[in-house]
Amino acid sequence: MSYFSNKVVIVTGGSDGIGKALVESLLQQGARVATCARNFDKLYQLGKMHAGKSLFTSAMDVSNENECKLFIDDVIKTYGAIDILINNAGISMRAMFKDVAIDTMRKVMDINFWGTVYFSKYALPYITKQQGTIVAVSSIAGFRGLPGRAGYSASKFAMNGFMEALRTELLETGVHVMWVSPGFTASNIRNAALTKDGTPQGASPLEEGILMSAEDCATQILDAIQKKKRTLIFSSDDKRTVLLNKLIPSLTDKLVHKFFFKNGELVK
Template identity: 85%
Template sequence: MSFFNNKVVVVTGGSDGIGKALVDALLQQGAKVATCARNLDKLYELGKTHAGKALFTSATDVSNENECKLFLEDVVKTYGTVDILINNAGISMRALFTDTSLDTMHKVMDINFWGTVYCTKYALPYILKQKGTVAAVSSIAGFRGLPGRTGYSASKFAMNGFMEALRTELLETGVNVMWVCPGFTASNIRNAALTKDGTPQGASPLDEGSLMTAEECATHILHAIEKRKRTLIFSSGDKRTVLFNKFIPALTDKFVRKFFFKNGELIK
């Protein structure tokens, strides 16, 4: 029997990409799943795909505290509790800081960081009773600042710090707090990434077909949750980046600059 069988699992941002892959996998393993997203059409299609299964969906903007509160209240009304929260909802950006509007920076922080804080705040009382798990989908950008992603890196650094502090606070409660860093994964996040004026860039600068699939990513995340890991950094390259940044940060600056720039222009 699956570890997730009959567990109530909340996945934010479950209508697309990694979030959708998590919802699909969890339902296959017998979980009772609740998910939220802003796109009603995608939520409707998700519901149709899993008709008859234990899936609760809600049109929710995680950057809005009250909407997060109402979403979690509805989840508890539907399923009675929360065993696991996966803070997956997020948005990226791609623009140099000198060109980026502060509204764009605020939007990225509101969704990525505050969305995690809001949902965790309202799910935690139930997770404490269940001795369950709070997880967050972070990024290597939360360990190493990435050019063209100042707001995104700031939000993920904040997320990692929040999760680490919370983990330490809850260390003797039976609750596991963890964060995972998938690296580049095939999804819509780069198409939806915000440009300098806050509009979606609409196209990915990467070869999406060569990246890890969302389904493979979801498998790794669920395995880490089952094993109650602390952190999970997926690729060997990302692990090297974290290690290099810790011990040779000045040289790592040059490596990262070379990866993201060509002839003085941001290319990734």
């Protein structure tokens, strides 16, 4: 029997990338899964691909508080409980702060941070009853601010702080709270990343083929949930970045700048 067998698991942003890989792995392990995304067609194809399995889908926007509440209500009507919430839905950005529109940064914050807050708020009573787990898919950008991604980094720093506070509040309730921080993972997130005016970037500045696969990332996340880890940082490079940023922040500034810029231009 899988650890996830018969557990009710919510995965936000389940139509692409890490979210889709999580949904598919959970279904294979016998979980009863609920997922949401903004793209109805992709959700329809996901449901069609897994016809006959316990999969509830809904096209919605996680930045809309009322839609988040209604989704949780629908999950309870469908499954009667919630064991695990994986706050995965997110959007990135790529633009220098001097150029970016405030509305673009606000949109990133609304999806990445407030989406996590809304889902966690309305799912919490049911997860507390099950002594379940709340997970946030964060980023190394939540430990170290990244150039060209000021709004994204801000949203992930906020997410990490929120999760840490929530974890401490729930310490004696039996609810487990954790956050995971994948590095660069092959997905659609960079294609959909917002430019300075809020339009999708449409292409990735990275070589996607050499990045960690979404499936490998999902496997590590589910293993961390089962082991009730506090946090998960994936690669040795990312762990080194977090450590260096704590111990020698001025050096880390230079190393990060060198990685993202070439001849004074943002290239990654």
